[in-house]
Amino acid sequence: MTQRSGHLSLGAFLYPSGHHIAAWRHPEAQADGGIDFRFYADLARAAEAAKFDLIFLADGVGTRGDNVEVLSRVAHSYQAQFEPLTLLSALSAVTERIGLVATASTSFNEPYHVARKFASLDHLSGGRAGWNVVTTGNEHEARNFNLDKHYAHADRYARAREFVDVVTGLWNSWEDDAFLRDKERGLYYDADKRHVLHHRGEFFKVQGPLSVSRTPQGHPVVVQAGSSEAGKELAARSGEVVFTAQQTLEEAVAFYADLKGRLARYGRTHDDLRVMPGVFPVVGASEAEAREKFEQLQELIDPVVGLSLLSTIAGGVDLSKYPLDGPIPDLPETNGTKSRQQLVIDLARRENLTIRQLYQRVAGARGHWQLVGTAAQIADELEERFRHYGADGYNIMAPYLPGGLHDFIAHVIPELRRRGLYRTEYTGTTLREHLGLKRPAHPAAVVPQPALQPA
């Protein structure tokens, strides 16, 4: 297998209090982090000082679940936290270089609003915005938007495809040099460089133009987070960063090759997309210390919460009727997040886990890749997956915050730098430059190339 060189990319995935389900109860976690701007500002500045490519915010437009016994015992699930675009906009004013990526669902939004807000953020931040495109398979969210049920999986992706096309089209409403602002002639812009979209599709009718000029990055970086078949195809078509979850090197390499292999049919190359799986790292001075740190968190999980979390990750299936210490049952296919369900079930089968062991397992990394060990051990794993083309970088999901991110920065990043795998300074100013993604030319500025003739 080819040994690759170069730098890997790093994102800091910022949750209220941390990624672990019991994070908020940890003595060193900030329990009200979700709603404290200072908490996020300090984390974003720490990640920037460590030269992370980006910070990353998840999103949901409704509480995940309706069991108040469970919900009242967790800090996640969208109950008391900032809305991501307002938060990232505020963070843009207290940071200078780090990329700012927020999730926005295509299921319960309008493309004009999404295009406009991310374009605005790209201007506010001087070219640091990224949009993580997701579809929503959650009826609790649907019920906040005039619907009793969420869309079926296929419809969600058809809508998402068209949504992304409309957003991208709106981002091209103006050529880069459209605005002249010629005070003498009284000409604010060159009307020939204004492009009205006039979109009329299956799901949307959107006229345009967008009320925001072309952004510093051409357009914000498009991130894609689904790993189902439809999700991978959407990523190959439009994604520039893919956020994903694989457990083993083999799975990661297969996913990576599959995804990059799909790019050519959309006229894209391997360099047009960065694969950045989530990683849940617990760092210790020794492996034993790391395991102890991890166990300290695991012991804080309320069984009611753990079981409910497993249910959510495994596609909404209720496992409370099965014996906790028995094997995971055969599960019917649901309308939820398919790929996550399969990944979790594969994990249980492979390691012969009981339901209890499985919920403890996913409660930690919540379906993501879990690394518990010394900085060198964690760097070994990250290096191996990177060098074998299983990833182009990682989204770091700190177990608890702020301490967990500081641990990674203090111990793992120096290891990565010693191995020549990570930058010591930013070389660019935009998120695209950090990630090595090219700035998209405006369609009107693309000169068609003559077809190559055989020599």
Place this chain on the structure above:
Amino acid sequence: MTQRSGHLSLGAFLYPSGHHIAAWRHPEAQADGGIDFRFYADLARAAEAAKFDLIFLADGVGTRGDNVEVLSRVAHSYQAQFEPLTLLSALSAVTERIGLVATASTSFNEPYHVARKFASLDHLSGGRAGWNVVTTGNEHEARNFNLDKHYAHADRYARAREFVDVVTGLWNSWEDDAFLRDKERGLYYDADKRHVLHHRGEFFKVQGPLSVSRTPQGHPVVVQAGSSEAGKELAARSGEVVFTAQQTLEEAVAFYADLKGRLARYGRTHDDLRVMPGVFPVVGASEAEAREKFEQLQELIDPVVGLSLLSTIAGGVDLSKYPLDGPIPDLPETNGTKSRQQLVIDLARRENLTIRQLYQRVAGARGHWQLVGTAAQIADELEERFRHYGADGYNIMAPYLPGGLHDFIAHVIPELRRRGLYRTEYTGTTLREHLGLKRPAHPAAVVPQPALQPA
């Protein structure tokens, strides 16, 4: 008439380049202000240093009009500017005390998104957010949101009423002390203090709860900007600040009395609502210098732009077929912004203006109250209207920016202070405290009062 005492409120209405239609062409205006964060940050900090109550941003979700000959000659009309909520969020991080008010239309938004973003801004800013509720009577905006036509006037207000109810309901999803974050017991919140809305109305079905805890101000300040009959009724029912436009003292006093008189039927008092009309001030060292400054701007108006602006303000009616130097014709009632149309026509009739004179007149203040003179003359007018209960304060619409706001701060504010009409320091930290508005109690915390018995 009663002579009142106390302080008036001041808002800084921030436009790209300034309020005057030709502002961007002024030698001292920043032509690309609409998309430069530094421009807004400097203005917000200047307004805060001058102890303004708030800054205020208008909004539209589409270009105003489709005549590119006109549009390519103006800096307004939502072509190249920040989206207000992202901009205010960024400004919240570079200011400490000033209120942050943004417009969001009820016509092409979902109440859950609006409730969430403003609640998030209220937390980000430590209690400085305000939502300016408007309805949209603009088909160009409708066409960005799957609609070919905008809603009829009556429907728009019925939708707006329900929209405001849903937003307010969502803001009360959590009692002030719902979140315990008790690490020892593992209890993140008290489930009895969580209130699920379960709204099912004519226009919206929204379950809730909101994903944001109750905000520092209880909820963001609700601002209302329509002055039609339906708009006044909505303001009396839910508005806490009213942004309006009256030309004369008599009109202002009548509007003020009418609006405050409507409060009682909703169980509200005069102190629950602040009336803050827009003012367009051109300040000079002498009256002659002020007039000259004003004329300099007026001369920069392209006639095509002026005529088009008049058309927009007068309810979408096309006046290009009438003689420019003739009187304003009788206009049919349209589906546009009724109250503005009537205000403009009343002005033309009263002063016997031609179409050309009228467009020059509204091109300056764009339908708002225009004051051209020395600081003392402007302060006289502001004082008179305040003392006679024609206004509780003003939204200052600087003719060009940043210079026009600096003029007002340097010359008019000291005049107001000498008269005891304006603060020299903030006494509170939230927008409500600046405006003297009480913090709304959570409905669950309101103890019903026994009915008063006659003595």
